[in-house]
Amino acid sequence: MSIHPWWATFGQTVDAADKKLPAAATAFLSTLKSGLIAGATLVEVRRTDDHAAVHFTVDVERPQDLAHPIRATEPIAVIFPFNDGQPSVLALRADFPDTPHQNISPEGCPCSLCIDDRPWSEARLTATAPDLLRRFQLWLAKAAAGELHDPSQPPDPIFFHTNIGLVLPAAALTNADSAELVGYMRPDNPSLIMTETLAQASTPRSGLAQFVVLGFKGRPQAMSRMRRAPVTLMQLADELARHGIDLLEELRNRLKSWAGLGKNDVRRLGSRLAIVVSFPLTSEHTSAANDMRAFICLETLGEIGDALGALYRNQSDIGAPNAYLATLGEVVASARPLEIQPLQVHLSFNRDLAGMVAGGEADRRRAVLLGAGSIGSQIATTLTREGQFVWAIVDEDYLLPHNLARHALYAAHVGAPKAEALAAELGALLGESVDALKLNVLNPGEQQKERFEAAIGSADVIIDATASVAVSRHLADLAGTARRVCVFFNPAGTSVVLLAENEDRSITLRDLEAQYHRLVLAEPALQDHLEAGSPGVRYSGSCRTLTNRIPANKAALLSALASQGILASLEDNHASIKIWTVGQGGRVDTVERAGQPVHRLQFAPWTVTYDDGVMEELSRLRANKLPDETGGVLLGIADMLRKSIHVSHAMPQPVDSRGSVNGFERGIVDVEGEVARLVERSMHQLRYIGEWHSHPRRSSVLPSGIDLGQLVWLRDELTVEGVPALMAIAGDDGAYSILIAGQEVSAASIGSTQPGEGA
Numbered sequence: 001m002s003i004h005p006w007w008a009t010f011g012q013t014v015d016a017a018d019k020k021l022p023a024a025a026t027a028f029l030s031t032l033k034s035g036l037i038a039g040a041t042l043v044e045v046r047r048t049d050d051h052a053a054v055h056f057t058v059d060v061e062r063p064q065d066l067a068h069p070i071r072a073t074e075p076i077a078v079i080f081p082f083n084d085g086q087p088s089v090l091a092l093r094a095d096f097p098d099t100p101h102q103n104i105s106p107e108g109c110p111c112s113l114c115i116d117d118r119p120w121s122e123a124r125l126t127a128t129a130p131d132l133l134r135r136f137q138l139w140l141a142k143a144a145a146g147e148l149h150d151p152s153q154p155p156d157p158i159f160f161h162t163n164i165g166l167v168l169p170a171a172a173l174t175n176a177d178s179a180e181l182v183g184y185m186r187p188d189n190p191s192l193i194m195t196e197t198l199a200q201a202s203t204p205r206s207g208l209a210q211f212v213v214l215g216f217k218g219r220p221q222a223m224s225r226m227r228r229a230p231v232t233l234m235q236l237a238d239e240l241a242r243h244g245i246d247l248l249e250e251l252r253n254r255l256k257s258w259a260g261l262g263k264n265d266v267r268r269l270g271s272r273l274a275i276v277v278s279f280p281l282t283s284e285h286t287s288a289a290n291d292m293r294a295f296i297c298l299e300t301l302g303e304i305g306d307a308l309g310a311l312y313r314n315q316s317d318i319g320a321p322n323a324y325l326a327t328l329g330e331v332v333a334s335a336r337p338l339e340i341q342p343l344q345v346h347l348s349f350n351r352d353l354a355g356m357v358a359g360g361e362a363d364r365r366r367a368v369l370l371g372a373g374s375i376g377s378q379i380a381t382t383l384t385r386e387g388q389f390v391w392a393i394v395d396e397d398y399l400l401p402h403n404l405a406r407h408a409l410y411a412a413h414v415g416a417p418k419a420e421a422l423a424a425e426l427g428a429l430l431g432e433s434v435d436a437l438k439l440n441v442l443n444p445g446e447q448q449k450e451r452f453e454a455a456i457g458s459a460d461v462i463i464d465a466t467a468s469v470a471v472s473r474h475l476a477d478l479a480g481t482a483r484r485v486c487v488f489f490n491p492a493g494t495s496v497v498l499l500a501e502n503e504d505r506s507i508t509l510r511d512l513e514a515q516y517h518r519l520v521l522a523e524p525a526l527q528d529h530l531e532a533g534s535p536g537v538r539y540s541g542s543c544r545t546l547t548n549r550i551p552a553n554k555a556a557l558l559s560a561l562a563s564q565g566i567l568a569s570l571e572d573n574h575a576s577i578k579i580w581t582v583g584q585g586g587r588v589d590t591v592e593r594a595g596q597p598v599h600r601l602q603f604a605p606w607t608v609t610y611d612d613g614v615m616e617e618l619s620r621l622r623a624n625k626l627p628d629e630t631g632g633v634l635l636g637i638a639d640m641l642r643k644s645i646h647v648s649h650a651m652p653q654p655v656d657s658r659g660s661v662n663g664f665e666r667g668i669v670d671v672e673g674e675v676a677r678l679v680e681r682s683m684h685q686l687r688y689i690g691e692w693h694s695h696p697r698r699s700s701v702l703p704s705g706i707d708l709g710q711l712v713w714l715r716d717e718l719t720v721e722g723v724p725a726l727m728a729i730a731g732d733d734g735a736y737s738i739l740i741a742g743q744e745v746s747a748a749s750i751g752s753t754q755p756g757e758g759a
Contacts, residue, residue, distance in 0.1 A: 358387060
């Protein structure tokens with residue numbers, strides 16, 4: 001078996017008992033001599049001033065059909081540094097095969113095996129000599145069987161270590177054959193080269209190194225890697241030739257095209273060169289992936305062009321003396337080596353990377369966010385960091401100092417329009433443009449109205465985070481197919497509420513508002529849900545400039561829950577109501593209900609809307625009192641602007657009510673007080689809108705003469721308040737009728753349904 005000639009050049013042979021060997025090498029030799037690990041035999045020990053090397057052979061468990069030509073016995077060398085650093089593992093066979101999980105190694109050196117993918121700072125915590133030996137044996141056995149690379153993993157990258165990094169815009173990869181960028185070193189981190197496109201490049205940074213970054217793309221191929229670490233431009237060119245890239249010819253052509261006496265020509269050719277190569281790697285089990293490697297040249301582009309015979313320095317009296325001109329005809333290249341150093345490539349943060357890191361995929365649905373306040377800004381920022389949505393931000397307010405307590409923006413944004421500042425931050429995160437509309441949703445003005453309508457019309461989802469009832473209702477009424485979602489904190493900042501329309505928008509935010517208030521009244525866990533809690537904080541001299549006392553930790557937690565809820569609700573075609581409440585110790589309780597189908601009755605000019613949940617409530621209350629009749633008060637939302645009434649809640653009969661199989665008379669004890677309490681619990685969004693009662697078994701739900709008389713009485717009582725009177729009658733098997741009377745509508749206006757029919 002031929003041993004790699006490099007081994008004979010490494011240091012001097014020493015005795016295995018040499019007491020000056022590193023402690024790790026001594027422990028490893030002790031394990032080899034003990035025979036604890038079968039199949040490992042010591043051959044030789046060598047050392048230099050900085051390292052000790054142990055040469056031994058390893059017996060390999062091999063299958064009959066070899067995936068790689070691994071021998072039954074392989075020579076291995078472990079290099080131990082004297083500074084207790086990470087040992088290196090080399091395959092000493094001169095013709096050792098190219099396999100996955102090898103580190104890149106310099107030209108003329110043995111293959112370097114990657115036996116542990118953990119950082120040395122972590123691996124050394126559990127590293128022992130027996131463990132190291134077992135890893136060698138396992139690596140070789142897996143290489144022989146073709147199992148070094150897990151099918152579920154992405155293609156094997158090209159391994160090498162470098163302390164210099166390059167931050168590369170992901171957009172540069174879309175056209176890597178002609179990507180030209182400008183790079184600079186950060187003054188606070190000279191080991192990192194930041195890059196930007198020429199269009200984005202700012203004024204040259206005085207005193208900082210300038211770079212031109214050229215991108216190249218290899219041809220798609222099965223999983224491969226650079227086997228040797230090139231240290232000169234010529235070596236890199238030889239390596240890239242295997243991947244279908246003629247680096248030197250490409251460089252000559254580009255450098256000649258950049259020659260000239262102009263200011264930009266001089267700047268470009270006076271810059272350093274960074275080369276980025278994208279390798280489209282594929283494997284049998286995974287989709288294609290780009291592995292990127294980068295190298296920086298230590299000489300300027302002009303000097304490189306001169307060495308390659310593509311350029312010559314300007315020696316005339318015209319133009320800058322440090323300019324370069326293109327050569328004509330064939331010029332012999334210089335023989336001097338052009339040194340290069342490897343760079344670690346870091347893709348700049350973008351939508352695709354955000355989606356992958358979040359465990360999903362990028363989402364390019366168009367989303368309009370109404371309200372860039374505390375909850376809106378945090379939701380948008382969180383979802384943007386997950387690669388979710390192409391945003392348009394709508395808000396008319398400016399960021400004020402008190403907003404910083406819970407906002408995603410920072411002190412530098414104080415005084416700026418919230419929409420514009422948030423849009424700029426979101427755009428900077430993903431390297432994309434984000435629309436900002438500084439306008440009042442309810443009154444956008446003539447100049448902004450067209451932009452707002454276009455944003456709404458092109459949206460896939462609209463998120464209302466304004467905490468404004470008026471905006472939510474207005475949004476529900478706007479035409480368009482985009483689903484609408486409303487999110488808001490409760491007054492005490494202990495809960496966040498999400499109302500999500502269904503896909504066909506047959507259940508709108510208006511309908512869900514009424515159902516939400518019924519849920520708040522009916523669910524014991526939400527008894528104090530809409531209580532104000534502590535008094536607000538006045539943040540300026542005006543009596544109306546109050547903000548709620550909500551700590552940033554709760555605002556962040558609740559916003560994160562709402563962000564997750566938005567995505568979940570959009571994956572479902574149904575309408576939903578979700579309420580998350582943070583309790584003591586950070587416990588989160590959830591109340592969730594499906595949106596109930598709604599029915600609408602037109603009693604011009606009024607529209608009455610009710611849902612299946614209200615009708616189920618009436619049927620349950622009726623069933624509890626059968627065979628007698630029963631009844632009670634109806635609460636709902638009356639919108640005077642839209643002339644609409646949403647029936648939300650049916651109260652049970654008062655304690656002093658009298659019901660029989662022949663009739664019902666509603667009592668009055670504490671009715672006004674209970675209505676007032678429920679209205680207050682809804683923050684005065686609900687109000688008294690009428691009465692309901694049941695008819696006995698096997699009776700029609702059409703109104704009797706007594707019912708019509710009561711309806712007239714209700715009309716007289718409620719007309720003063722500007723709303724029509726409403727009456728509901730419940731009968732057998734879910735049958736019911738709705739009656740409405742007022743100055744604009746007739747007492748004979750009736751909507752009814754029998755089982756299985758729609759109203």
